[in-house]
Amino acid sequence: MKYHLEFDRDSDEKLYLQLYKIIKYEILNNQLREGERLPSIRQTAMRFKVNLNTVIQAYDILENENYIMKIIGKGCFVLNKSNIISDEENKPIVDNFYEGQIKIMDNINFAKGTLAPDYFPFELYKRFANDIFDAGDPGIFEYQNVQGISSLRKVVADAVEKNDIFTNSEEIIITSGTQQSLNTILNFFHQNNKPNIVVANASYPNALHLFKKNCNIYTISQKNDGWDLEEFEMLLKTVNISFIYEVFNFQNPTGITWSDTKKQAIIELAHRYNFYIVEDDSFADFYFGETRPVPVKSFDKWDNEKVFYLKTFSKIIMPGIETAMLVCPKKYLKQLILIKHSLGTTTTGFNQKILENFLTSEEFSEHSERVRRILKEKQEYLLKRISKIKNVEVLFKPKGGFFIWIEVSPKINLENFIAFCKESNLNMLNSSIFFPAQWEKNKFRLSFSSLTLEELEKGSLILKSILEDSINEE
Amino acid sequence: MKYHLEFDRDSDEKLYLQLYKIIKYEILNNQLREGERLPSIRQTAMRFKVNLNTVIQAYDILENENYIMKIIGKGCFVLNKSNIISDEENKPIVDNFYEGQIKIMDNINFAKGTLAPDYFPFELYKRFANDIFDAGDPGIFEYQNVQGISSLRKVVADAVEKNDIFTNSEEIIITSGTQQSLNTILNFFHQNNKPNIVVANASYPNALHLFKKNCNIYTISQKNDGWDLEEFEMLLKTVNISFIYEVFNFQNPTGITWSDTKKQAIIELAHRYNFYIVEDDSFADFYFGETRPVPVKSFDKWDNEKVFYLKTFSKIIMPGIETAMLVCPKKYLKQLILIKHSLGTTTTGFNQKILENFLTSEEFSEHSERVRRILKEKQEYLLKRISKIKNVEVLFKPKGGFFIWIEVSPKINLENFIAFCKESNLNMLNSSIFFPAQWEKNKFRLSFSSLTLEELEKGSLILKSILEDSINEE
Numbered sequence: 001m002k003y004h005l006e007f008d009r010d011s012d013e014k015l016y017l018q019l020y021k022i023i024k025y026e027i028l029n030n031q032l033r034e035g036e037r038l039p040s041i042r043q044t045a046m047r048f049k050v051n052l053n054t055v056i057q058a059y060d061i062l063e064n065e066n067y068i069m070k071i072i073g074k075g076c077f078v079l080n081k082s083n084i085i086s087d088e089e090n091k092p093i094v095d096n097f098y099e100g101q102i103k104i105m106d107n108i109n110f111a112k113g114t115l116a117p118d119y120f121p122f123e124l125y126k127r128f129a130n131d132i133f134d135a136g137d138p139g140i141f142e143y144q145n146v147q148g149i150s151s152l153r154k155v156v157a158d159a160v161e162k163n164d165i166f167t168n169s170e171e172i173i174i175t176s177g178t179q180q181s182l183n184t185i186l187n188f189f190h191q192n193n194k195p196n197i198v199v200a201n202a203s204y205p206n207a208l209h210l211f212k213k214n215c216n217i218y219t220i221s222q223k224n225d226g227w228d229l230e231e232f233e234m235l236l237k238t239v240n241i242s243f244i245y246e247v248f249n250f251q252n253p254t255g256i257t258w259s260d261t262k263k264q265a266i267i268e269l270a271h272r273y274n275f276y277i278v279e280d281d282s283f284a285d286f287y288f289g290e291t292r293p294v295p296v297k298s299f300d301k302w303d304n305e306k307v308f309y310l311k312t313f314s315k316i317i318m319p320g321i322e323t324a325m326l327v328c329p330k331k332y333l334k335q336l337i338l339i340k341h342s343l344g345t346t347t348t349g350f351n352q353k354i355l356e357n358f359l360t361s362e363e364f365s366e367h368s369e370r371v372r373r374i375l376k377e378k379q380e381y382l383l384k385r386i387s388k389i390k391n392v393e394v395l396f397k398p399k400g401g402f403f404i405w406i407e408v409s410p411k412i413n414l415e416n417f418i419a420f421c422k423e424s425n426l427n428m429l430n431s432s433i434f435f436p437a438q439w440e441k442n443k444f445r446l447s448f449s450s451l452t453l454e455e456l457e458k459g460s461l462i463l464k465s466i467l468e469d470s471i472n473e474e
Numbered sequence: 475m476k477y478h479l480e481f482d483r484d485s486d487e488k489l490y491l492q493l494y495k496i497i498k499y500e501i502l503n504n505q506l507r508e509g510e511r512l513p514s515i516r517q518t519a520m521r522f523k524v525n526l527n528t529v530i531q532a533y534d535i536l537e538n539e540n541y542i543m544k545i546i547g548k549g550c551f552v553l554n555k556s557n558i559i560s561d562e563e564n565k566p567i568v569d570n571f572y573e574g575q576i577k578i579m580d581n582i583n584f585a586k587g588t589l590a591p592d593y594f595p596f597e598l599y600k601r602f603a604n605d606i607f608d609a610g611d612p613g614i615f616e617y618q619n620v621q622g623i624s625s626l627r628k629v630v631a632d633a634v635e636k637n638d639i640f641t642n643s644e645e646i647i648i649t650s651g652t653q654q655s656l657n658t659i660l661n662f663f664h665q666n667n668k669p670n671i672v673v674a675n676a677s678y679p680n681a682l683h684l685f686k687k688n689c690n691i692y693t694i695s696q697k698n699d700g701w702d703l704e705e706f707e708m709l710l711k712t713v714n715i716s717f718i719y720e721v722f723n724f725q726n727p728t729g730i731t732w733s734d735t736k737k738q739a740i741i742e743l744a745h746r747y748n749f750y751i752v753e754d755d756s757f758a759d760f761y762f763g764e765t766r767p768v769p770v771k772s773f774d775k776w777d778n779e780k781v782f783y784l785k786t787f788s789k790i791i792m793p794g795i796e797t798a799m800l801v802c803p804k805k806y807l808k809q810l811i812l813i814k815h816s817l818g819t820t821t822t823g824f825n826q827k828i829l830e831n832f833l834t835s836e837e838f839s840e841h842s843e844r845v846r847r848i849l850k851e852k853q854e855y856l857l858k859r860i861s862k863i864k865n866v867e868v869l870f871k872p873k874g875g876f877f878i879w880i881e882v883s884p885k886i887n888l889e890n891f892i893a894f895c896k897e898s899n900l901n902m903l904n905s906s907i908f909f910p911a912q913w914e915k916n917k918f919r920l921s922f923s924s925l926t927l928e929e930l931e932k933g934s935l936i937l938k939s940i941l942e943d944s945i946n947e948e
Binding site for chain 1 (some may be wrong): 596614
């Protein structure tokens with residue numbers, strides 16, 4: 001059955017706005033399909049019996065809102081859905097960043113995936129910066145070795161050896177952050193056709209943002225010790241997978257850590273079915289137990305390596321350090337360095353040198369310990385308060401990381417809930433952005449990393465009142 | 475006619491090396507075409523009557539050198555030529571960066587496109603950094619507004635107004651450098667199919683490096699006041715062009731500055747044939763005359779803007795500032811911000827704030843004047859010395875910038891010449907990397923920006939001896 005919107009010539013609404021809504025409706029309802037060329041301006045004017053200007057104005061709005069795109073000399077085309085959806089979907093991510101450093105009064109930010117600036121090692125950065133100034137070598141502001149400063153690469157190679165990753169400075173690429181590492185890898189895999197990739201359904205939104213444009217995404221459901229590997233192997237038997245992407249320790253957004261058995265198993269599958277593993281190990285530093293959980297990369301003992309290992313220092317130090325590392329299968333190293341060069345020339349030497357000083361300082365391990373202690377305290381505090389709220393359940397009690405992943409009872413409408421949160425000055429990411437496939441509309445993420453205990457208390461009370469009262473009163 | 479390489483079983487050369495050379499030869503001569511699957515290891519072993527291991531070893535080298543790629547579960551495929559060529563071609567770019575800040579003794583670097591570190595405003599950076607430290611706000615190390623810190627955007631909007639670009643802070647995106655700006659734009663244009671683009675034959679290698687992978691490139695020849703616009707219009711009549719990329723002032727590598735007439739004309743063509751102009755205005759700051767040459771963007775007065783305007787601050791300040799600006803047609807702004815977010819989250823606030831302080835300081839204009847004076851002196855010094863060398867001619871005498879573009883007489887073999895330079899410790903980019911189409915094998919670029927007068931003197935003497943004596947003696 002086909003519905004149609006129609007003009008209402010008696011309405012006060014301007015004709016071009018009505019026309020814009022009609023065409024938008026046709027696009028969203030697949031009456032105009034992605035890639036399809038819109039009728040020419042003249043044809044559309046004739047069809048709706050309006051003048052050319054009305055059509056031009058309507059098309060302008062559609063283009064401005066990314067429903068259509070003018071292609072040089074060829075007319076207007078319906079943009080593919082992934083573009084439209086990704087823009088709509090990713091708006092909250094950008095909104096979340098939009099205010100940047102500005103602290104909004106009375107706003108409790110359950111969305112932010114960083115520590116509160118109060119815990120940033122500001123004084124240490126200052127000291128290391130001034131060490132560089134005192135050394136007096138302006139060459140630090142030159143373009144650097146594309147692969148990264150060799151002394152820093154040595155230091156990070158030593159650092160990851162503690163996590164059972166045996167590499168050396170020659171196999172490490174320093175990048176300007178996780179997004180640049182991911183882009184480098186994507187450019188490597190995306191040679192002629194979009195690669196087929198696999199992620200968990202509920203993954204890191206900024207990675208998904210990239211993958212949606214550049215990959216065919218398959219998803220796998222998660223258990224509390226990692227992916228459902230039977231489901232995954234079924235997929236491997238039918239689809240040629242180029243790589244999988246996962247945060248194996250304290251996953252974003254669920255907080256899940258894979259069991260060692262599954263970590264071993266995924267490596268074996270990678271060899272059997274010949275795919276690569278992109279391991280984003282950015283959260284393992286924030287363990288609350290005795291030891292850091294091991295990376296999947298540490299199980300990758302074959303000569304024919306299968307893991308691209310990514311780790312940012314923006315989390316354990318602060319976003320402004322803007323430096324990350326990438327351990328790459330040796331045989332692809334040269335290609336990846338070339339790609340990295342095309343994406344950002346070189347990473348600033350100043351921050352590389354400061355990072356090197358951080359990693360070799362005594363204060364760094366003190367800082368790390370302190371951060372772990374603080375996060376653990378915050379998580380326990382929040383869990384206790386959430387446990388007193390009806391209609392919600394914490395799905396996995398992570399032993400580290402920044403997040404908890406929450407399921408609401410079927411009687412709660414999540415979209416209403418999130419709208420209520422916004423009204424009550426609780427920042428929360430719209431949970432749709434975590435789901436590359438089906439949006440599980442009963443789950444959301446709370447990030448506790450940037451909030452004080454006081455804010456956690458206050459935020460929990462507001463959550464309680466929304467979940468127990470406001471929604472039901474509706 | 476088909477040539478074949480054949481095994482020589484009496485040779486001392488190992489069989490797998492011979493096999494590797496045979497297959498490489500077949501690839502380079504299109505007997506094996508790009509995308510084609512190589513025969514299986516078994517088939518190849520049978521064809522050449524060698525054992526499986528020999529084939530495996532040969533394939534490994536071919537893969538390592540990026541001639542072929544193993545694709546998961548499907549076998550080995552010939553990589554497309556652009557990959558092979560780009561790797562071989564771009565190696566000198568990366569080599570040039572490889573040593574980074576390390577100054578090689580006695581090496582005269584005619585390749586480098588930056589100022590000598592001695593002229594970097596190191597002390598100013600230190601002062602502005604310490605202003606930030608004194609302000610004591612760790613929030614500067616948070617993720618920032620994706621579009622850029624608003625106070626910086628206001629400052630750069632004011633700065634470009636002096637160059638007749640009337641924009642405002644809302645239309646500006648701050649990026650982490652020219653490569654990130656270019657990538658953002660490329661991701662915007664590369665939605666489903668590779669865009670058709672036009673560049674001069676002799677363009678900025680780092681931009682070409684990106685374009686080669688992501689675009690169908692058309693080229694236009696250059697006259698001393700800009701492109702041959704008749705040739706360009708012929709092309710526009712036959713091909714749908716998405717955008718053109720050019721440095722309109724003191725072009726890299728030729729030093730050419732477009733006449734105002736041609737600048738106006740290219741805008742008119744953009745409107746008539748509906749393409750976009752990506753203007754990289756990174757060198758105009760380095761004018762030797764009275765006034766800065768105007769950007770093409772300043773001619774773009776229509777509502778339906780056609781110019782993406784790019785300007786890095788890595789040249790006028792130093793590479794370590796790692797910050798650039800992008801003025802974008804208003805209607806695409808939101809999309810570009812989203813793309814920028816996917817490429818690098820946010821640009822570091824620390825450097826943004828320092829850049830803001832630079833641009834609003836009195837010392838900045840003193841610094842700029844000093845740099846212009848120094849560059850002018852160096853260029854004149856070098857031109858005088860080159861004019862005394864036989865067999866070469868400076869093609870355009872640029873009134874600004876970092877480079878001069880040189881033609882050698884037909885009796886000089888450029889490849890030999892460049893090899894001689896290397897032996898004599900003169901760093902020079904292999905000029906093939908400037909040419910997306912036909913390599914004009916009689917042209918090369920000399921960069922004078924990073925050399926002292928003494929080095930220019932010494933370098934010119936070596937050039938003279940190579941061009942007048944060594945080559946002829948061969």
